[in-house]
Amino acid sequence: MAKASVKRNRIASEQLVLRTIYSTGQISRADIARATKLTPPTVSELVGKLLADGLIEEKGLAPSSSGRRGILLDVVDNSRQIIGIDLSREDFRGALTDLRGRTVHRVDLSLDGRDGEEALSLVYDLVNQLIASATKPILGIGIGAPGLIDPFDGILQQAVNLNWRYIPIRSLLYDRNNLPVYMANDCQLAALAEFTFGEDNGPQNDLPLVVIKLGWGVGAGIIVDGKLLHGSRVGTGEIGHVRVVDNGIQCACGNYGCLETVASIPAIMKQIKLSMNNDPNSSFHKFVKDQKELNTNIVVWALENGNNDMSKIIDGVGEALGIAASNLVGVLGSCHIMIHCSITCSYPLLIEKIRETLIQRTLPSLARATKLSSTSLGSDNVICGASALVLHHELAVL
């Protein structure tokens, strides 16, 4: 075997050992050898290297149930820190996480309507503040951003709301900080987070996992065979700009009736305003009078107060998402589709309507085998996913 290939095997073996410890936890050298099919001497050598790197530690003896008692090894979760960034919200959010995606320290910087170069400066500030707060070596920077992203080149091709076009974020940040940088679309990272750190998924579940994220825009992140689906380099999961309403209203993309014109947060707020304009006696007016302003809390308030207009709007959102879900099932087959809404909304109402629509619009047996739920992770899901992306690329533990 050529030298290059021996070296490749050694790196792959080291990653395999670390991955085994990461996924199993508390495991002896002998059990690692059994699990990986590597020889005990090879395992000992690689474990020694990982111990020296501080990535793993010895945790005492295994229970004495079976013969010779081995020393248990485990990953030192806080031996490294990861910077996870979420640029898909009205504030730019970042956090330092440990090797399990748990937030150690976080920074939120308000955009206050900034875009273009000013918004980019805010990203630099965010990263600087997080680097300054780090208490362990930083493994890398993961970024989730809205719009069309080329994850291979790390170029943000287009994010309409931020007025960004062709921003080489990876190289800009790498040049400033000399740390590895990985990026992907925010919806893809929401899906990666759910797959990696979520409650209800994981490698044992062989349905594709789809997270549909409702925020400023609407998009989907898709995991197939345990990996993020990148169909073409950019634009995978851009379901927000597929038409779901014939004769619908115009979207920022120029077309009419896109999913985003019905199911994004701005679209929902617009429908509330329209309903208020049409009906001066609408109970929505009461909320605005009490709260002094119209804000997204109106959605929960209205649903809690049994507001019919709000139920009708959520029904429309559910139907539009049901159309999107049927298209996803038509392409991928049965899936586990999770809905993530960046404001509090009534998931049971929404999911009931999605299921009703899905059953009517795609092969019934595939619709029935499709699982619908809300996401298990909260508003830090993109940050978690960004952290998982770095873990995947830098340590290959995922």
Added chain:
Amino acid sequence: MAKASVKRNRIASEQLVLRTIYSTGQISRADIARATKLTPPTVSELVGKLLADGLIEEKGLAPSSSGRRGILLDVVDNSRQIIGIDLSREDFRGALTDLRGRTVHRVDLSLDGRDGEEALSLVYDLVNQLIASATKPILGIGIGAPGLIDPFDGILQQAVNLNWRYIPIRSLLYDRNNLPVYMANDCQLAALAEFTFGEDNGPQNDLPLVVIKLGWGVGAGIIVDGKLLHGSRVGTGEIGHVRVVDNGIQCACGNYGCLETVASIPAIMKQIKLSMNNDPNSSFHKFVKDQKELNTNIVVWALENGNNDMSKIIDGVGEALGIAASNLVGVLGSCHIMIHCSITCSYPLLIEKIRETLIQRTLPSLARATKLSSTSLGSDNVICGASALVLHHELAVL
């Protein structure tokens, strides 16, 4: 390194050498070593084994342009034969192909309306006739069938038109013939064929490849990253049962307005009949009078004669396919979408309408980057794909 892993490496290395020869053709041992990064002694050993198996042969000396002249090696295309079967048509078709998917011998057996057990017997007959005609060792049997297939277990879960449910085709055929059997949905094999043996695609093209196949039903085969996309085990690419027409007619699946109710061959014929019923002076009647019966040739005839009713029907088919295409682009990003119609139809007219619809119904930049064409392979495409499936699994050359 453990023994198991050494053995795995040797098999992988042998496959790598064969794959290199298969894809390059006419290559010396020294160039194989350079291309594979294996050592020259390892290459010589593995080439010796492949020569002994008769899978490759020596083809004389390389041109003397560079130093020492090596002996050129190439795959013996007709050293093995593959059985490829297409069960998605009104006749059951099979062929013996060589290692490049070229047909050596073919058998067509007419279904004559048979289904259930009788149709299954016809599959046995087809395979028996092909085995009897083989002049070289048979590498395996590849099967493309309509409906819901579990490609991992080789079980046909449901094919409505054949009245088949949960037929374990792989094990049934394996037990009878003791040959490896692989199967997949016919649309997936049409896509695999186009990717493997088609004119216009291949690993250099990084867009996902989608073949939409219009026959008895409508479905899509999807290639991402050089591999068939299997989202869930069954049902990937079942776009034929996604609703494309609101208030449409009922489909065999029980739902309304499915793509199959507009764009399948039976649906097209139904629309022609409807048009004839509505208009006793329709020029369709002239065709039936001349030909003595209504058959699918009417489509070409009507298009050639500038029949407006036919253009309208094709326009509707194109619009429905455009909706399906926009859903595909929403999930996968920009693609290369190929249309394959099992009867002769006017592709330019169809594709023009698909593009027009696609641009209106999905993100314009992704629509513009999407390539639309007809397939390059003809009606043997599923057989070619079945052959490619066997090549992939048995020789790993693809």
